[in-house]
Amino acid sequence: MKQLFTLLVLLSTFYQSKAQTTAISPSIKTSKAVLDDFMDQRFGMFIHWGPVTLRGTEIGWSRGTSVPVQDYDNLYKEFNPVLFNADIWVKTAKDAGMKYLTITSKHHDGFCLWPTKFSDYNIMNSPYKKDIVGELAKACKKYNIKFCVYFTVLDWHDPNYPIHLPDGKNLDPKADIHKFITTMKNQLREIVTQYHPYVLWFDGNWESPWKNEYGADLYTFLKKLDPNVIINNRIGASQGGEHPKLTERIIGDFATPEQKIGELNMNNPWETCMTICQQWAWKPNDKLKTLKECIQTLAKTSGGNGNLLFNVGPMADGRIEQRQINRLKEMGDWLANYGESIYGTKGGPYKPNEVFATTRKNNKLYVHIFDQKSADVILPALHGVKVNQAYLLKGSKINYSQNTDGSIVLRLPEHLPNADDSVIVLELNINSDNL
Template identity: 65%
Template sequence: MKKLCLLFISFFFLPALLPAQSTPEVAANIKTNKKIMDGFMDLRFGMFIHWGPVTLRGTEIGWSRGNEVPVEEYDNLYKEFDPVLFDADKWVKTAKDAGMKYLTITAKHHDGFCLWPTAFTEHNIMHSQYKKDIVGELAKACKKQGIRFCIYFTVLDWYDPNYPNHLPGQKEIDPKADMNKFVNTTMKGELKELITRYHPYMLWFDGDWEKPWTQEYAVEMYNYLKSLDPDVIINNRLGKGDHTEMTSTSVGDYATPEQKIGALNMKDPWETCMTICQQWSWKPNDTMKSLKECIQTLAKTSGGNGNLLFNVGPMLDGRMEERQILRLKEMGDWLKIYGESIYNAKGGPYTPNDTFGTTRIGNKMFIHVFSDKLRSLRLPRLTGVKFLQAHFIGGAKVSYTQEANGDVLISLPAQLPDENDSVIEFDLNSNAENIPVITMNKN
């Protein structure tokens, strides 16, 4: 009886004695190397494109399925989809004229529609009235114009019968679905097509939050993708958890805050994704951001050491709205003057706020002045740093005083060179990239 009791106690408490199961992680030796990631972060500015048959209704891609648009109607929109005015070269030229260095297309969103001729579902562009490979044409146009080509791909698919959820926010799991088959046949098959045919520079994943997609699937998929292309960059939405920052369990190479500018981070790469209007896909008469907001969003993102992936939503006939093209061109015109303070430059050392932000490269520090009503600007002291001379980029010298406590007081003219963001270039006596971060108030 005594032995039986001991056996029972041992069995009962066995789980507590066993080591806790660790969260699956990606092996360090297959992660994208630092040189490739540094090259990606030097680009600073990219175009995001959300587009598909949903433009026929002007509602949000994926999320309006079963909400604003009935499921059966939504799922059959592709039969009407015929974007006869789509021109890949024009899209890519729009990105290039905006000063963007990479382009990311929603090859497959949560509604399951594929913009390339895949063998794994008939729900693709070749079964629409258009019958042309959108992804392929964009890949060729990007290569021709020197823009890095990237692909958005979601890990969920509300259309596919093997994916267990079929509606946004659905709680019930479809008992007939086969998640393993979906992941190992459909998802891997589609991703292999995309990588081997179009050779994307980066894969932008989404949809990691639903329960059927697990951390185990994420790690397995990252390993699989790296077996196909060791150099492809992968964002952190392949894995579970908070995508706004990188953690020890993140599956992917960089963080992806959405519709907000990320915090200054000199350690981990990150990219803010944001819309030029309000909705990701095209919406008639959608409110568009002012030029000031667009430029300052880019400058604040760069000042925080991040990239900006700026979204446009082309219309149902394949054209981008002229007003969006013009707004992007205005950003490109600004970058022609001030681009040296954005591309290849590091963020900091001051955290960006609503008054100013800073970027730096070598012995130069750039001050982005956001308010055209300022007449002076005080920079808190930087230990061991001497300010040698200053001028507006492409313009006049700037007067300043380095005070006894080390603070720098900058005198600003009554009329600043640029009402959206005037940039002052400072020469320093040492490498600005080595200066520790200085935290600033928001205003």
């Protein structure tokens, strides 16, 4: 019995110690006001780009798989994107109705798009020799787009990181993770102090060398540099390669479902990251999402109370493909008419489906109609809610009724103004925050 008691004491001490190493002081966590501002933005541009575009394969993941390591690691010597223009990239985001932009400053292949003093494997040692991150930060300020930076916590190129290939195997006994973390901190200090990102978007946290306590320490370090910088949930270690939902035990400010729309969540901030084509980095003739897919993804994400970080992969010469620019501009045209139902709204109260999603603001409930399968759309009853009037956003009134059980019946016009997503506004007798 005494031995059992001793074991329990030891286990308790271990877990308390473990909790202390991963705990984040509430005083340094990102404030609700800052996170609310982030969630009001709703729509951002993700950019995956680097020397790998010379091969048209996936960034990072093709190193040592479809592209031999020796070939991959020397692509930077040919990387000369003479047609890169930060203003054009940021103006593309602006015209799409996007409010922020996130650039892969360093992906898993270790190549840095800024002139870091802590690695020679950077843009200044390519033929191009210009600070990509700095030029984008400057252009974002010019166009009033919030500038954000992606940064990986794994680096298969750095000899001090214990894993060197995407298979996640064969830890290098000569590697020194603590020296690697020192390099990380030095590089992140450069990024935060020189470019002042709105969000730091981490990735690569699923490999075994990365521990939760490293993430907690890094979060604390960054908050000392900038108390208001927003940090995603991939700074702490993940399990089984999954990107965890946000809970009190998860380090970071918002959740990051990938290539799928997150679930309705009114309690914790989240952002879906998704590609406009299939691959994150540029690929020749990659399949482009239809306008319907793009608009409805944005509406369903907003309806679930999340943001959409929509990825483009520029080409090796520095241009974003014209077809991607065109598709984004079409989204921007839709938002010019319907943006009121996206920006600064809350999701819910209904879970998005294939027929409709809802967003809300003040006394208005916005009903996004995706598919006119029948003449009526029926919304389940909401406690204490009565509809005062119903109309198409920027259009005419529509007929509606409320059943005795409180359910709302919307009678759709024969022809909706937008086949991809037409928005009906319901003005309610109460503030939608109370739903």
